[in-house]
Amino acid sequence: MIRAYDVPAVRAAEDAVRAQLPDGELMQRAADGLAAVVAARLSEEGTDQVVVLAGGGDNGGDALYAAAALASEAAEVVAVLVGPRTHEEALAAAESAGVAVEEWRAGAAPDGVVAALAEADVVVDGILGIGGRPGLPEHLAGLPDLISEAALVVAVDLPSGCDPAGEVRSDAIYADETVTFSLAKPVHLMPATEEAVGLLTVVDIGVPDPETPAVQRFSHTDVTGLWPVPAPGDDKYSRGVLGVVTGGEHYTGAAVLSVTAAMTAGVGMVRYVGPEAPTDLLRQAVPETVFGVGRVQAWLIGSGLDVEAASEEQLRAAREALASELPVLLDAGGLDLLDAPRPAPTLLTPHLGELLRLATRLGIPGPDGGELSQETVQQAPTVVARQVADRLHCTVLVKGAVTAVVSPSGSGVPTFTQADGPSWLATAGAGDVLGGICGALLAAGQDPATAGALGALVHGVAADRANPGGPVRALDVAHELGRTVAHLLRLPA
Numbered sequence: 001m002i003r004a005y006d007v008p009a010v011r012a013a014e015d016a017v018r019a020q021l022p023d024g025e026l027m028q029r030a031a032d033g034l035a036a037v038v039a040a041r042l043s044e045e046g047t048d049q050v051v052v053l054a055g056g057g058d059n060g061g062d063a064l065y066a067a068a069a070l071a072s073e074a075a076e077v078v079a080v081l082v083g084p085r086t087h088e089e090a091l092a093a094a095e096s097a098g099v100a101v102e103e104w105r106a107g108a109a110p111d112g113v114v115a116a117l118a119e120a121d122v123v124v125d126g127i128l129g130i131g132g133r134p135g136l137p138e139h140l141a142g143l144p145d146l147i148s149e150a151a152l153v154v155a156v157d158l159p160s161g162c163d164p165a166g167e168v169r170s171d172a173i174y175a176d177e178t179v180t181f182s183l184a185k186p187v188h189l190m191p192a193t194e195e196a197v198g199l200l201t202v203v204d205i206g207v208p209d210p211e212t213p214a215v216q217r218f219s220h221t222d223v224t225g226l227w228p229v230p231a232p233g234d235d236k237y238s239r240g241v242l243g244v245v246t247g248g249e250h251y252t253g254a255a256v257l258s259v260t261a262a263m264t265a266g267v268g269m270v271r272y273v274g275p276e277a278p279t280d281l282l283r284q285a286v287p288e289t290v291f292g293v294g295r296v297q298a299w300l301i302g303s304g305l306d307v308e309a310a311s312e313e314q315l316r317a318a319r320e321a322l323a324s325e326l327p328v329l330l331d332a333g334g335l336d337l338l339d340a341p342r343p344a345p346t347l348l349t350p351h352l353g354e355l356l357r358l359a360t361r362l363g364i365p366g367p368d369g370g371e372l373s374q375e376t377v378q379q380a381p382t383v384v385a386r387q388v389a390d391r392l393h394c395t396v397l398v399k400g401a402v403t404a405v406v407s408p409s410g411s412g413v414p415t416f417t418q419a420d421g422p423s424w425l426a427t428a429g430a431g432d433v434l435g436g437i438c439g440a441l442l443a444a445g446q447d448p449a450t451a452g453a454l455g456a457l458v459h460g461v462a463a464d465r466a467n468p469g470g471p472v473r474a475l476d477v478a479h480e481l482g483r484t485v486a487h488l489l490r491l492p493a
């Protein structure tokens with residue numbers, strides 16, 4: 001499990017440790033850890049030109065002390081002071097170690113800075129850390145274009161410009177590697193910001209984990225212990241039966257994809273409710289499917305379901321499921337069926353377009369009070385997802401390269417994010433497969449947040465294993481699930 005802590009919790013944990021240490025010791029540990037990582041990269045690459053960008057806060061202090069430590073490791077270290085102020089002790093240490101200093105506190109970049117950035121092998125981004133607001137300082141808007149394409153960009157704590165809470169996408173430095181100190185922060189794991197982080201390296205500076213994480217991510221080794229594994233006394237009913245209302249006359253394949261995925265992920269039994277075309281197809285493709293309404297432990301409703309054109313039988317089954325006390329997963333067209341909170345566990349699995357449609361239907365406004373836009377949903381997907389979760393008292397899984405599983409405010413459940421799948425997984429029907437996996441987990445008794453996050457993990461790993469490094473089709477991902485679960489269950493805890 002990877003855990004990330006919000007900024008107030010990080011500051012409190014750091015303050016408690018700092019109070020026990022000599023002045024400046026904690027920052028020195030951070031700077032030494034950062035310098036060791038940069039020195040290792042220089043020696044791996046055989047390179048030696050370093051530019052350190054130092055902002056006005058403690059993040060700039062880390063960067064300048066690291067510059068001082070690197071002065072003996074690199075042929076040239078240039079520190080560029082970009083903040084309205086400078087950490088004076090750290091600057092003095094850098095200067096006395098022989099670091100060349102440039103200033104770029106406003107306006108266009110001075111020629112010396114442009115030249116240094118164009119020639120740099122490694123650029124250390126120490127402009128803003130956890131004290132940063134989203135976006136780069138105005139005069140640094142053009143900075144990313146000045147950094148040599150060939151340079152390795154190492155961010156201190158987080159890429160400058162990123163929202164430390166990871167809620168909002170903004171102009172930022174895109175790092176190849178981010179070196180953080182003892183504790184991961186939401187920025188490192190959230191969909192709006194993770195892409196800018198690159199490789200995350202955690203350097204231990206002796207700050208213990210706070211009690212409550214804000215964001216969590218399952219690792220492969222967490223699957224053992226969470227995945228429902230049958231015992232000798234189990235039968236198909238005790239393992240969980242999933243009722244499935246997916247597909248229709250137009251989207252027949254969605255039924256095959258979702259039911260195949262639920263079966264290969266290990267559900268005890270599937271009861272499918274749908275019209276003739278998907279039913280005929282399922283009889284051929286997944287002969288173990290049972291047809292018609294009956295007793296189930298959870299419902300999967302929606303993938304490939306067009307509510308306007310759905311059969312009477314499907315709509316009746318869906319409405320009865322929503323009125324029941326059973327867990328329900330709503331995907332795609334099924335999202336149109338929920339208007340108010342229900343008293344049982346409910347997991348919604350929209351992609352960004354479906355999230356916009358759903359939030360708009362619920363009357364959730366944009367940040368300016370006007371109508372919600374596609375741009376807002378793209379820039380702040382978890383903010384919108386949380387508003388939906390709060391309105392409907394449900395769990396919202398937002399699909400994407402980084403999939404986020406958001407629970408209602410005040411529920412005490414952290415946001416889960418998973419980034420396990422290759423970009424090849426962005427293919428038609430992949431969401432139907434995810435629905436089948438998460439549905440199987442709900443039927444086995446998992447709570448919606450765990451079912452969503454664990455399902456996303458297994459979905460991503462299966463996509464990779466189905467054809468490592470190359471294209472995959474959704475049905476191949478579904479067929480890979482059984483072997484993927486077996487592989488993950490064999491990993492040592």
Ligand SMILES: NC(=O)C1=CN([C@@H]2O[C@H](COP(=O)(O)OP(=O)(O)OC[C@H]3O[C@@H](n4cnc5c(N)ncnc54)[C@H](OP(=O)(O)O)[C@@H]3O)[C@@H](O)[C@H]2O)[C@@H](O)CC1
Pocket residue numbers: 011014015018026027028030055056057058059060062127128129130131132133134135136137138156157158161181
């Ligand atoms: N605490 C500890 O024990 C340890 C801390 N450590 C390190 O300290 C870092 C946190 O340092 P920090 O608190 O000084 O904040 P930091 O991110 O440097 O920002 C400074 C100032 O920038 C400004 N500003 C913000 N956003 C802006 C924007 N978009 N555009 C323009 N300006 C903006 C804003 O000032 P304002 O504008 O409000 O006057 C803000 O106050 C942390 O990430 C880690 O690297 C380590 O040494 C380990 C021990």
Ligand SMILES: Nc1ncnc2c1ncn2[C@@H]1O[C@H](COP(=O)(O)OP(=O)(O)O)[C@@H](O)[C@H]1O
Pocket residue numbers: 332351399400401402403421422423424425426427428429430431432433434459
């Ligand atoms: N760039 C990406 N990298 C990895 N996974 C992705 C990427 N884009 C989308 N996905 C995953 O692919 C699936 C697509 O689902 P969805 O958009 O619902 O497709 P469909 O409706 O065709 O089934 C989701 O699980 C999503 O997380």
